[in-house]
């Protein structure tokens with residue numbers, strides 16, 4: 251039997267998703283596992299392997315050539331090791347690629363999750379055909395990736411492209427990385443919700459209280475987008491502030507790297523112009539006109555599938571080179 255299928259895996263904060271990805275970037279044979287409450291590397295790897303096994307059972311194990319995995323954390327090029335993952339403290343110097351290869355008996359390639367999403371968007375998504383792009387994903391954190399001349403730009407030891415940790419406010423909100431004022435502390439979906447909760451604690455009234463059923467802990471970024479869309483002042487203020495700071499970061503990136511395209515993804519982009527309006531306004535106000543003149547700022551196209559598709563593509567590219 252010809253081994254002609256590649257499985258892509260997206261390891262997220264609460265779930266792991268896997269699927270077969272064909273050579274045109276199309277997805278089939280999806281599987282899913284919750285990793286909520288899985289704290290150790292061993293537990294997470296067990297769930298990841300179980301997820302891939304489900305996909306292999308449905309597509310035919312004998313047809314699988316290998317597995318590409320997008321994972322949080324810093325991975326020095328060619329090492330196959332997650333040296334550090336800010337939101338998973340247990341993951342230090344974890345040789346994830348060889349552990350997975352042993353467990354699954356198949357070739358495995360691992361890639362940083364934000365890079366994987368960018369590779370997916372660059373292959374068959376919103377950035378297809380562009381040479382110089384930046385991808386920003388607003389999720390639990392702010393994922394960032396830079397592709398220059400069609401190649402992921404990784405920096406000297408794999409820590410390049412950490413756009414979420416650009417400082418946008420001097421001595422601002424504390425970020426999970428330990429530094430104050432990072433973009434992630436303002437523009438991640440988590441931070442957007444937290445800032446709305448803070449305004450409510452300060453006595454602001456908002457339709458958010460009703461949308462969350464009276465429990466501020468249930469407020470999420472999607473709820474804030476909905477409230478903002480309905481004209482709620484508190485929600486609009488939070489969205490505008492977060493999007494303006496995102497635009498500040500995008501302006502600096504435009505001046506620094508002169509990209510053709512910036513792709514912004516994550517569930518928050520359903521807010522549409524509430525996000526893209528302030529971002530474009532800041533670029534018009536701050537970026538060098540020569541750079542801003544050619545720049546396109548667009549929503550991501552692949553949604554939650556970008557990581558799976560990009561992880562599989564990463565496997566295909568590393569296998570053939």
Ligand SMILES: [Zn+2]
Nearest residue numbers: 415425427432
């Ligand atoms: Zn940070």
